[in-house]
Amino acid sequence: RKEVEQDPGPFNVPEGATVAFNCTYSNSASQSFFWYRQDCRKEPKLLMSVYSSGNEDGRFTAQLNRASQYISLLIRDSKLSDSATYLCVVNMFGSNSGYALNFGKGTSLLVTP
């Protein structure tokens, strides 16, 4: 079983729609959670860190559920420019294990006019 699982999509939604992505992780010792965005084989760029209390940045809301071991990303009022692949990234950090960074496969979003 992969450490981090995402629905690969693609999600095709019209402009203005609300879309939600989920991601599950298998290691309960995971400590930090992120959503990255990747455009057309460019480098991934941080979209949002995900905090236990949940966080919002404009049209984007990220939530973490530690009990169920999943994180989510909600995009409201989708724009054409939101079309990209969204990567769920989970890391673990420990004095013995050091720093490990685990990626989901990515969820592809296409926003259409």
Place this chain on the structure above:
Amino acid sequence: GEEVAQTPKHLVRGEGQKAKLYCAPIKGHSYVFWYQQVLKNEFKFLISFQNENVFDETGMPKERFSAKCLPNSPCSLEIQATKLEDSAVYFCASTSGTLNTEAFFGQGTRLTVV
């Protein structure tokens, strides 16, 4: 530097030739990661370093792939005797490794083996 710098941007090699990719992490970052992304597929972890020490190399095809991070030099990823299936974009990322800090990615090196 303030960004992860990868060189070259593009590299074309004939099958069987050697390929060497470079990555200069952000100054002060102690962890470096290499990933391989074939077409638009998932990121395949290759290797990570904590400073100049190999931290995790479980993703490396060891018979042909090697990597180093030496002090005062860019990190490198070398592929001996490239194969067609090595064609991919190779991304390097660095992070300070402290809790809740994200990793920063370089722009990638696109390797084409012909």
